[in-house]
Amino acid sequence: MTIPTKSESHLTNFIRNIIDEDLSQQKWSARQKLVGSSHLIQTRFPPEPNGYLHIGHAKSICLNFGLARDYNGICHLRFDDTNPEKESLEYVESIMDAVHWLGFQWGTHLYYASDYFEKLYQFAEWFIQQGKAYVDSQSADDMRGTRGTLTEAGQDSPYRSRSVEESLRLFREMRAGKHADGAHVLRLKIDMASPNMNLRDPVIYRIRRAHHHRTGDKWCIYPMYDYTHCISDALEHITHSVCTLEFEDHRPLYDWVLNQLADGGFFHRPLPQQIEFARLNLTYVVTSKRKLQQLVQEALVDGWDDPRMPTLVGLRRRGYTPASIQLFCERIGVSKADSWIDYSVLEQALRDDLDPIAPRAVAVLNPLKLIIDNYPAGQSEPCHAPVHPHHPEQGQRTFSFSNTLWIEAEDFCEEPPKGYFRLFPGNKVRLRYGYVIECTGCAKDVHGNIIAVHANYIPDTKSGTPGADSVKVKGNIHWLSAAHALKAKVRLYDRLFLDPQPDSGGKDFKTCLNPDSVKIVQAWLEPTLERSRREERFQFERHGYFVSDRTDSKREALVFNRVATLKDTWK
Numbered sequence: 001m002t003i004p005t006k007s008e009s010h011l012t013n014f015i016r017n018i019i020d021e022d023l024s025q026q027k028w029s030a031r032q033k034l035v036g037s038s039h040l041i042q043t044r045f046p047p048e049p050n051g052y053l054h055i056g057h058a059k060s061i062c063l064n065f066g067l068a069r070d071y072n073g074i075c076h077l078r079f080d081d082t083n084p085e086k087e088s089l090e091y092v093e094s095i096m097d098a099v100h101w102l103g104f105q106w107g108t109h110l111y112y113a114s115d116y117f118e119k120l121y122q123f124a125e126w127f128i129q130q131g132k133a134y135v136d137s138q139s140a141d142d143m144r145g146t147r148g149t150l151t152e153a154g155q156d157s158p159y160r161s162r163s164v165e166e167s168l169r170l171f172r173e174m175r176a177g178k179h180a181d182g183a184h185v186l187r188l189k190i191d192m193a194s195p196n197m198n199l200r201d202p203v204i205y206r207i208r209r210a211h212h213h214r215t216g217d218k219w220c221i222y223p224m225y226d227y228t229h230c231i232s233d234a235l236e237h238i239t240h241s242v243c244t245l246e247f248e249d250h251r252p253l254y255d256w257v258l259n260q261l262a263d264g265g266f267f268h269r270p271l272p273q274q275i276e277f278a279r280l281n282l283t284y285v286v287t288s289k290r291k292l293q294q295l296v297q298e299a300l301v302d303g304w305d306d307p308r309m310p311t312l313v314g315l316r317r318r319g320y321t322p323a324s325i326q327l328f329c330e331r332i333g334v335s336k337a338d339s340w341i342d343y344s345v346l347e348q349a350l351r352d353d354l355d356p357i358a359p360r361a362v363a364v365l366n367p368l369k370l371i372i373d374n375y376p377a378g379q380s381e382p383c384h385a386p387v388h389p390h391h392p393e394q395g396q397r398t399f400s401f402s403n404t405l406w407i408e409a410e411d412f413c414e415e416p417p418k419g420y421f422r423l424f425p426g427n428k429v430r431l432r433y434g435y436v437i438e439c440t441g442c443a444k445d446v447h448g449n450i451i452a453v454h455a456n457y458i459p460d461t462k463s464g465t466p467g468a469d470s471v472k473v474k475g476n477i478h479w480l481s482a483a484h485a486l487k488a489k490v491r492l493y494d495r496l497f498l499d500p501q502p503d504s505g506g507k508d509f510k511t512c513l514n515p516d517s518v519k520i521v522q523a524w525l526e527p528t529l530e531r532s533r534r535e536e537r538f539q540f541e542r543h544g545y546f547v548s549d550r551t552d553s554k555r556e557a558l559v560f561n562r563v564a565t566l567k568d569t570w571k
C-alpha cells in the first residue's frame with residue numbers, strides 16, 4: 001500500500017494562500033513562542049463521536065492533517081463530545097481507526113471537549129460575573145417565540161436583567177442538580193436585535209441528566225457546541241480552525257466569545273481563525289450520519305461497514321485504499337463554492353492508485369464450460385502470465401491448461417452480432433496466456449440452454465512460444481482450468497442509490513435505493529489466489545479491481561468484493 005507522505009501535486013487553494021500569507025507575516029510566531037509550541041500552524045479535526053466517519057469527513061481529515069503535514073504543523077484529533085445521549089465509545093474507537101487507516105497520526109495530540117468541562121464551566125461563571133451571561137428560566141417555546149426572525153429583531157427575555165448574584169446562584173444550582181432538565185438555561189448576553197441570529201443571546205448551557213461515555217454522571221449540565229468549540233480551539237492553541245460553510249454565520253459568535261476571554265486575559269492573541277470551506281457532496285450517496293444510521297438501523301444495508309456504505313469502514317471493506325481516498329481528496333480540491341462531485345471521480349482515483357500496483361489474476365464470474373475436444377483428457381500443462389504487466393521483476397504466475405475450462409458465458413455467442421470477435425462456431429480466439437482455439441459448436445440441455453462450448457486447440461500457438469503469432473485472431477478471452485480453479489463467492493457491488501442526489505429537494509432518500517446494488521455470484525478463481533491475504537487487492541483481468549473481504553474471507557471460503565470496474569460503465 002502506498003500512502004503518500006507528502007502530497008503528490010503541489011496544492012494551492014485559498015486556505016493555503018491564507019497560511020502562506022500568515023507565515024510570511026509571521027502572524028503566529030510570537031503567540032506560538034508564548035504558548036511554548038514549536039509548530040508553525042496547528043489545525044484540528046473535531047468529529048462528534050455520534051456515528052462512523054464518511055467520505056465527507058475524509059475531505060476534512062485530508063485537509064486538516066494535510067495542512068499540518070505540509071506546513072510543519074500539527075493536527076489535533078479532538079472529540080467534540082458534548083451530546084452524551086448520542087455518543088459512545090464505539091464511535092470514538094471507530095473514528096480513531098478510520099483516521100489511522102487513512103494514514104494520519106495525531107501523536108500525543110488527542111483531545112476531548114469533555115476534558116474541558118471544568119474550564120468551560122469556570123469561563124461560564126466568569127461570563128456571568130462580567131454581566132455577559134444570565135440564567136434564563138423561560139420555557140423552550142417561549143424562547144423560540146421571542147427569538148425574532150431574519151427580518152425582525154428578537155425580544156429580550158424577562159430574565160435578561162436578572163442580577164449577577166441570582167444568575168450565579170442558579171447556575172451553580174443547575175450544576176449541583178437542583179433543577180429539572182429544561183428548567184433553566186445559561187445564555188450569553190449579546191444582542192437580541194442582531195441581524196445574525198446566532199448572536200441573539202445564544203444558549204451556552206442546558207440541563208441534561210444524561211450519562212456521558214467519559215465523564216459518567218459527574219455533570220448534569222452540558223455546554224453547547226458553539227461555546228465549546230471556539231474555547232477548545234483556543235485552549236489547544238489552534239491557529240487555523242477549518243470548518244464547513246454552514247458555520248460561516250457562527251463565526252461572529254466564535255470571535256465574540258474568544259475576544260471576550262482574550263480581553264479577560266485568558267488567551268493570547270492572535271486568536272484561532274475560523275475558515276470555512278465547501279463540504280463534499282458526492283453523487284449517489286448520502287453523507288449525513290443520521291441518514292447513514294437510518295440505513296443501518298432499518299437493516300437496509302448490512303451494518304456501518306457494508307461495502308456499499310460511504311463510511312470509511314464501508315469504503316475500506318469495499319476495497320478502497322487510503323491512498324485512493326487521499327488522491328480523491330486532492331483532486332476535488334478545496335473551495336468556498338458548493339458543488340457536487342461525481343461518484344466516478346472516486347472510482348477513478350481508485351483505479352489510478354491500483355492500476356500500477358495491483359497484481360493481476362483471472363476470475364470467471366459467469367462460468368460456462370468450454371471443452372477442448374482435441375486435447376487429451378486428464379492431461380494438463382502450465383501457462384504463465386505476468387504478476388503485473390509493467391513490472392516484470394514481480395515475476396510470473398502459473399496456472400494450468402486442460403481439456404475442460406471455464407470461460408465467461410458472455411464470451412460465447414451462437415449467433416454473433418456484427419463486430420463480435422469472441423467465440424462463435426467457426427471463429428478462432430486466443431485463450432489469454434494459452435493457445436489459439438477454434439470453436440466447433442455448443443451443447444444444449446433439453447430447454448435449449450447452452451451448457452458447454454466445444455472447440456479444438458491449435459498446437460504451436462501457445463503464448464510465449466515462437467509460433468504464438470502464426471495464427472492471427474481478433475478475440476482474446478480469459479479462462480480457467482475447471483479441475484484446478486478455486487471456487488469463490490464474489491460480490492458485485494453497484495451504487496447504493498439510483499438517484500444522483502438521493503436526499504436533495506426534500507426527497508425520501510430511502511425511496512431511491514438501488515434494488516440491484518449487490519449481486520452475489522459463485523465464481524472461479526485462478527489457483528494462485530489460494531494464498532491471497534484478507535484485504536489484498538487484485539485486478540481481475542477484464543473485470544476490474546477486487547479485494548479479498550476483510551471480514552468474510554476465511555481459508556475455507558474465499559470472498560471477494562468488486563471495488564470498481566476497469567472502466568466507468570455507469571449509465
Ligand code: ATP
Nearest residue numbers: 046047048056057059060243244279280287288289
Ligand atoms: P453529520 O452532519 O453527518 O453528522 P457533522 O458535520 O455533524 O456530520 P462532525 O463529526 O461534526 O459531523 O464532523 C467533523 C468534521 O468533519 C467537521 O469539521 C465537519 O465540518 C467535517 N465534515 C463533515 N461532513 C463533511 C463533508 N461532507 N465535507 C467536508 N467536511 C465535512
Ligand code: MG
Nearest residue numbers: 046047048080
Ligand atoms: Mg457537526
